[in-house]
Amino acid sequence: MQALNIIIKTIKDMSIISLLDIIVVAYIFYKIYNLIKETRAEQLLKGIILIFLMIPVSSFLHLDMLNWILNKTLPIGLLTFVVIFQPEIRRALEHIGRSTFDKHIIEDDETMDKVITEVVTAVENLSESKTGALIVIEQRTGLAEIINTGTNIDAVVSSALLENIFVVNTPLHDGATIIRNDRIVSSGCVLPLTNNNNINKKLGTRHRAAIGISENSDALTIIVSEETGTISLAVNGGLTRNYDKDKLKDILIKIMQFRKKKKSSFKEKVKGWIKREEKIS
Ligand SMILES: Nc1ncnc2c1ncn2[C@@H]1O[C@H](COP(=O)(O)OP(=O)(O)OP(=O)(O)O)[C@@H](O)[C@H]1O
Numbered sequence: 001m002q003a004l005n006i007i008i009k010t011i012k013d014m015s016i017i018s019l020l021d022i023i024v025v026a027y028i029f030y031k032i033y034n035l036i037k038e039t040r041a042e043q044l045l046k047g048i049i050l051i052f053l054m055i056p057v058s059s060f061l062h063l064d065m066l067n068w069i070l071n072k073t074l075p076i077g078l079l080t081f082v083v084i085f086q087p088e089i090r091r092a093l094e095h096i097g098r099s100t101f102d103k104h105i106i107e108d109d110e111t112m113d114k115v116i117t118e119v120v121t122a123v124e125n126l127s128e129s130k131t132g133a134l135i136v137i138e139q140r141t142g143l144a145e146i147i148n149t150g151t152n153i154d155a156v157v158s159s160a161l162l163e164n165i166f167v168v169n170t171p172l173h174d175g176a177t178i179i180r181n182d183r184i185v186s187s188g189c190v191l192p193l194t195n196n197n198n199i200n201k202k203l204g205t206r207h208r209a210a211i212g213i214s215e216n217s218d219a220l221t222i223i224v225s226e227e228t229g230t231i232s233l234a235v236n237g238g239l240t241r242n243y244d245k246d247k248l249k250d251i252l253i254k255i256m257q258f259r260k261k262k263k264s265s266f267k268e269k270v271k272g273w274i275k276r277e278e279k280i281s
Contacts, residue, residue, distance in 0.1 A: 132226030
């Protein structure tokens with residue numbers, strides 16, 4: 001009863017600023033939860049929140065030993081969370097940054113269609129000749145660090161140039177080629193490899209690199225397998241395979257058009273568009 005009175009008194013004494021403060025904090029926590037929902041960080045974060053809530057409860061009930069243990073556990077739990085989930089935290093911060101500053105989303109429909117057509121044509125030809133290729137289309141996450149690992153090109157996107165870049169035993173064929181807006185900006189770039197252990201063991205470093213960059217950015221990465229000619233697409237940490245020219249063009253247009261319009265949650269839409277035969281095959 002006494003606790004209830006304290007709560008009622010606190011609410012009565014609350015100023016508009018305090019109320020605004022609570023709403024902002026609640027909104028931030030809601031956003032953070034949405035970002036880590038369905039990731040491996042979710043369970044650990046739930047555990048930390050539970051400890052956080054149990055501290056005042058144990059103090060109120062005078063459970064001194066439990067209160068002491070919880071007080072000691074919380075900082076360790078938070079530190080563990082930051083260390084283990086550094087990639088997720090990084091992605092979350094990048095996501096917040098992305099929402100604030102739109103980077104290289106092509107606005108003009110004609111340019112978008114031209115870039116996609118050139119990329120898809122090159123990919124189809126590379127697939128037919130079983131020439132390995134890794135093409136990254138930069139979106140809102142800036143890829144300057146990755147671009148700097150390769151050789152600067154700065155040429156208008158064309159299928160002929162893309163096909164030429166990946167010709168075996170030429171200087172730029174190894175590594176990834178990065179497209180920014182309607183230009184090929186760099187080739188021979190080194191991408192971060194994924195740490196995901198659930199990936200089909202038959203897939204080598206080219207595919208692991210594509211998944212790696214899609215985990216660390218919102219880039220769209222197209223892979224042509226040198227071994228089989230199979231065309232794959234890595235987006236948001238997931239890999240979908242066996243695209244043909246039309247299917248690839250269709251999904252690229254949908255994703256890029258959607259990002260231009262930004263109507264609803266990107267992840268939800270992508271889940272619907274991409275029929276995932278295997279999540280990561
Ligand atoms: N970190 C990286 N960043 C960019 N490109 C990479 C990276 N690691 C490997 N590659 C590219 O992948 C090539 C090696 O491909 P590998 O055969 O290991 O992969 P794969 O996934 O089995 O592909 P494929 O089906 O084409 O054989 C390298 O020659 C290089 O061009």
